[in-house]
Amino acid sequence: MTINRSTFKLRRVADWPLMEDRTVLLLLPIKSLNKFFEIQEVDIGEGVAIHIEKWKKIQANLKDSLFVKELAVCIWGTSTLANRSLEGKSCPTTKTDPRPPLTPHKYRAIKGCFQKWLEGKDLEEAELKARAGKLGRYLTEQIQDINKK
Numbered sequence: 001m002t003i004n005r006s007t008f009k010l011r012r013v014a015d016w017p018l019m020e021d022r023t024v025l026l027l028l029p030i031k032s033l034n035k036f037f038e039i040q041e042v043d044i045g046e047g048v049a050i051h052i053e054k055w056k057k058i059q060a061n062l063k064d065s066l067f068v069k070e071l072a073v074c075i076w077g078t079s080t081l082a083n084r085s086l087e088g089k090s091c092p093t094t095k096t097d098p099r100p101p102l103t104p105h106k107y108r109a110i111k112g113c114f115q116k117w118l119e120g121k122d123l124e125e126a127e128l129k130a131r132a133g134k135l136g137r138y139l140t141e142q143i144q145d146i147n148k149k
Helices: 030-036 052-059 066-078 077-080 105-118 125-130 135-148
Strands: 008-012 024-027 041-045 048-050
Touching: 024 052, 041 052, 041 105, 048 052, 048 066, 052 066, 066 077, 066 105, 066 135, 077 135, 105 125, 105 135
Parallel strands: none
Antiparallel strands: 008 024, 041 048
């Protein structure tokens, strides 16, 4: 459905007592409300939701590392990842203060998604465990790549 100027009306609500700044309300016809407010997110576990189009793109990856790295950026964003570490430990070479660890429930969500994604590839048990064990490595690589820029 295409929404154009004739589809909605604009009203200023600057005089409302609870509003601190000028706000514009969109008043849509009832028929278009269901399509306009349709939820476009997927719950990937642990209460973490991402946009459905991003999820489809992430699932289409062929490489394990790209799956994990793109999912991490989608969940945390580059600015948050740049200021975090995998476990919250201080760097042994620079002796700087430790960065806060990645959010535990989001980390568990990525771990669960990665495990299910690998299980869908019909791998042998030993290979599945070996590839799943590289999750932390992929996340730290992504954090390092962001900090290099």
